Amino acid sequence: MLKSSQLVQQFAKEYAKFTPANFKLERALVVTKLSRYEFEQLRHPGLSKEQLEQKLRNRGTDVEMVLYLHNLHKDFERRIVQSFQNVGCEVKLASRSSLSKEVMRWADVIVPVGGDGTFLLSAGRASPLFALSQQKTPIVGFNSDPLHSEGRLMLPKYFSENPSDAVSRIKSGDFKWMHRSRVRTTLLGSNGKIPESTDLFRHTEVKMEQVTTQPEVLDPEMASKYKAKMKRILPYLALNEVFIGEHLSARVSHLQLVLDHQDVVNKTKCSGLCVSTGTGSTSWHTSINRITSRDVDALLRSLPNSDSEDVLRLRENTEEIAQRYNQGLLFPPDDPRLCYSIREQICVGVWPSPKTFKERDFVQSVFVKSHCIDANLVIDGSISYPFNDGAKALLEIYPEDALLTIALD
Structure with missing residues (x-):
């Protein structure tokens, strides 16, 4: 290979x-x-x-x-x-x-x-x-x-x-070519089986006929690190994002994350994990992380010197400040990085662990282990796989997986 x-x-x-x-x-x-x-x-x-x-x-x-x-x-x-x-x-x-x-x-x-x-x-x-x-x-x-x-x-x-x-x-x-990065999802486990996926638009099971990927034996280092024997790549690539969370939005999602193959295991309770590409940064990624002019105004009013001329001047431009912040959430479609976002992370008591775990950051890879009850791994809001307690997935971007598109603007 x-x-x-x-x-x-x-x-x-x-x-x-x-x-x-x-x-x-x-x-x-x-x-x-x-x-x-x-x-x-x-x-x-x-x-x-x-x-x-x-x-x-x-x-x-x-x-x-x-x-x-x-x-x-x-x-x-x-x-x-x-x-x-x-x-x-x-x-x-x-x-x-x-x-x-x-x-x-x-x-x-x-x-x-x-x-x-x-x-x-x-x-x-x-x-x-x-x-x-x-x-x-x-x-x-x-x-x-x-x-x-x-x-x-x-x-x-x-x-x-x-x-x-x-x-x-x-x-x-x-015209010009534009290459849009896509997320490759690899399931890790003790066998090479993949559960049936569901087409969320028609609520029916779909067969994985696009690409037949064979299970592979993990190399010793990966097998030891993630306590798995086999890996199998899902046949669908995510152009926007991969979302992992409980099927019922009112239920807390309990996940473990390893970023960039580091030795730190990050534990979180939240409303789900969204792992986005540059293409997807204009979509759900922005919706999760964006702020409004009201948020900016409330923050400025909470400052000890909220009555000062400098702060009052800033409060006159809350819309512009919010727009600049939200624009900074976007990154290019061909960016080789992923950006993960933890939705509504619980930050009380022992959560998250460690306390320094960021709710959003750029990474090269995300390993996720589920401790959920009735969760799904969803690709571009369309194809869903069961992802319950003990399930493991590795999310990465490879240049050869990029989508070739035509740009006229």
């Missing part, structure tokens, strides 16, 4: 010759959004259109808005398909249920159409582990409803109004 430094060199060599100018666009795979209306159809397959709409109305759902947004997305999908066909591309459509590794290998480009959730769905199944032996398939996303969705992973909102401009630029090679 190649060492990490050799993999990095091979990775750079492969993409040195894969420039935008050399990119050949002939086949496009459009990944369609699962709209709320389609989701309700899946939940009630035996109902006719009229029966379903009546059931939703009886429940109190705004059926007209649900149908409006559904038709909005479908009309936009047709525009995207037509834009690629207009430049001579063959186009196929795939949904959450039909997105297979075969159809993804067929495509020259993968085009999620919808919001960030659709992008994450595509990213979770694209460019699998150890993909150096084959050219990665790039991803470029279009936001189908920029009025109601920020779509940070998608192309800028301008291209939602002018999708043909984006497609023309991609066809002509007028």
Whole structure:
């Protein structure tokens, strides 16, 4: 097996010759959004259109808005398909249920159409582990409803109004590559078994057909350090974050962490652990750690010299101070580091242990051992694995796991 430094060199060599100018666009795979209306159809397959709409109305759902947004997305999908066909591309459509590794290998480009959730769905199944032996398939996303969705992973909102401009630029090679780091999750234990995962959007078990990873025997140092014999890499990479915590949010999550393979075991009770990439730093990571202007004002008012001119002057700029702080939470999508965040860490009595354990920090790797009762390890808010008492996982970033995306801004 190649060492990490050799993999990095091979990775750079492969993409040195894969420039935008050399990119050949002939086949496009459009990944369609699962709209709320389609989701309700899946939940009630035996109902006719009229029966379903009546059931939703009886429940109190705004059926007209649900149908409006559904038709909005479908009309936009047709525009995207037509834009690629207009430049001579063959186009196929795939949904959450039909997105297979075969159809993804067929495509020259993968085009999620919808919001960030659709992008994450595509990213979770694209460019699998150890993909150096084959050219990665790039991803470029279009936001189908920029009025109601920020779509940070998608192309800028301008291209939602002018999708043909984006497609023309991609066809002509007028774009840049962006590599987005992803989290690799490795389960450690006494055997190589992985419990069945669950698709949280459909609440059904999913088979791990994207990549079949074989269990490996841990080297003696790792086996001794983490008291495990085997390791097995999960077949899904996290573009935004990996979250570990109790299934019921009201229940305390009891976790042990080892950072960067150090000898210190950090024990915490909290509302869960979020391990984020640079891409995910604009998402849940920011929501967990952001502050508001009210927080800044309350802090300044608590100072002993809160009536001084300097403090009063700062209180006039609380919004700017909060924005600068929140902006500092972000880091680049290709950053090779992870940032872990402990949600609502209990800081009384003996917790955390040691007392110096930080609730947030940048690291190269995070080892997590669960002492939870009914917990899950969740990848990008989509794929969930049971992660209860005694379960162990190692979270890392490898350059060869990066997602290849197209940037136009």
